Amino acid sequence: MKKQQIEYPLGSRPNDGEVLEIAEGILWVRMPIPFKGLDFINLYLLEDEAGWTMVDSGFNSEKIKELWTEVFEKHLKGKPVTRLICTHFHPDHMGLAGWVTEKWNIPLTMTFGEWTFGRMLCLEAADEVPEEVMSFYHRIGFTPKMLEKVRKRGFGSFSKAVYPMPVGFDRIEDGDVLSIGGSDWEVIVGRGHCPEHACLYSAERNMLISGDQILPRITPHIGVYPAEPLANPLKKFLDSIPVLAKLPADILVLPAHNDVFTGIHNQLDYYKEHHEERLSRLKFACGSPKTAMDLLPVLFDRELNENDVSLCISEGLAHCHYLVETGELERQLGDDGVWRFQHVKVIESAVA
Numbered sequence: 001m002k003k004q005q006i007e008y009p010l011g012s013r014p015n016d017g018e019v020l021e022i023a024e025g026i027l028w029v030r031m032p033i034p035f036k037g038l039d040f041i042n043l044y045l046l047e048d049e050a051g052w053t054m055v056d057s058g059f060n061s062e063k064i065k066e067l068w069t070e071v072f073e074k075h076l077k078g079k080p081v082t083r084l085i086c087t088h089f090h091p092d093h094m095g096l097a098g099w100v101t102e103k104w105n106i107p108l109t110m111t112f113g114e115w116t117f118g119r120m121l122c123l124e125a126a127d128e129v130p131e132e133v134m135s136f137y138h139r140i141g142f143t144p145k146m147l148e149k150v151r152k153r154g155f156g157s158f159s160k161a162v163y164p165m166p167v168g169f170d171r172i173e174d175g176d177v178l179s180i181g182g183s184d185w186e187v188i189v190g191r192g193h194c195p196e197h198a199c200l201y202s203a204e205r206n207m208l209i210s211g212d213q214i215l216p217r218i219t220p221h222i223g224v225y226p227a228e229p230l231a232n233p234l235k236k237f238l239d240s241i242p243v244l245a246k247l248p249a250d251i252l253v254l255p256a257h258n259d260v261f262t263g264i265h266n267q268l269d270y271y272k273e274h275h276e277e278r279l280s281r282l283k284f285a286c287g288s289p290k291t292a293m294d295l296l297p298v299l300f301d302r303e304l305n306e307n308d309v310s311l312c313i314s315e316g317l318a319h320c321h322y323l324v325e326t327g328e329l330e331r332q333l334g335d336d337g338v339w340r341f342q343h344v345k346v347i348e349s350a351v352a
């Protein structure tokens with residue numbers, strides 16, 4: 001059977017700060033992201049009887065607040081925003097959550113894992129980078145120059161990228177059903193990109209608001225960070241695939257980056273193939289001990305700039321940890337305080 005291809009049935013996308021109606025009562029809003037890599041984020045507004053449910057808030061910047069203010073004035077048919085759902089804690093999604101909830105006096109709706117993680121990152125900001133964090137970056141092979149940069153950057157860039165979050169939140173969990181605009185939207189939790197990512201699925205509308213769990217054209221970032229240095233997020237991501245693959249083949253996917261698309265099964269298959277291919281490259285390369293830094297050219301075909309290196313090394317580490325958990329690689333801490341990954345040596349038992 002021929003695989004269903006990725007298609008972009010709307011044929012257009014809104015510009016920054018503009019709105020495109022996807023279907024009755026479902027608006028696609030696009031906002032800029034003020035750093036390199038991802039150019040924009042998609043936010044969604046779902047019309048309800050009494051007001052609008054907003055999905056994700058955008059990055060915390062004056063420019064984006066202005067753009068939102070215009071959207072609120074022009075596109076809400078005089079109704080208020082009554083609920084904000086953030087798919088996950090990343091600053092392009094949750095950056096303005098505090099501002100939106102304050103402005104409309106509404107609750108912030110998130111999963112427990114995402115809300116607590118975001119709130120923790122806001123509260124732990126400090127001038128000095130904890131030694132534990134420095135030694136994590138040393139362990140993964142950062143050069144002295146890179147370590148110096150980490151130290152200079154300080155600890156708390158997250159809190160600067162996020163408007164102060166509300167102290168409390170309204171919890172959603174996997175399987176919860178929200179009624180919005182007369183349709184049921186089920187919360188489907190995906191993992192790997194972040195701890196407890198909420199996707200919203202409506203069988204009736206045949207739509208999935210996928211956040212960053214499923215993106216067209218690119219694979220979601222999956223990385224290991226100092227907050228959980230031994231994490232295995234790639235396993236969590238790959239384990240989420242069969243759950244999402246149960247959704248209908250012709251579902252319209254509303255992602256947080258790039259365009260609204262169909263072809264979910266094709267994209268999920270691509271993720272599996274992509275990561276399997278990267279894992280086999282790693283296995284091949286780790287015949288001799290390698291640091292996470294050594295593995296960058298093995299995993300990434302493109303030239304990496306300084307900003308890419310941090311993200312890519314976290315992603316490479318996620319792949320290494322996956323193979324440590326399957327028992328194929330071992331992680332050894334050298335006398336120099338750096339992790340090295342190598343094939344597990346098969347010890348042949350002596351036969352008497």
Ligand SMILES: [Zn+2]
Nearest residue numbers: 088090193212
């Ligand atoms: Zn994200």
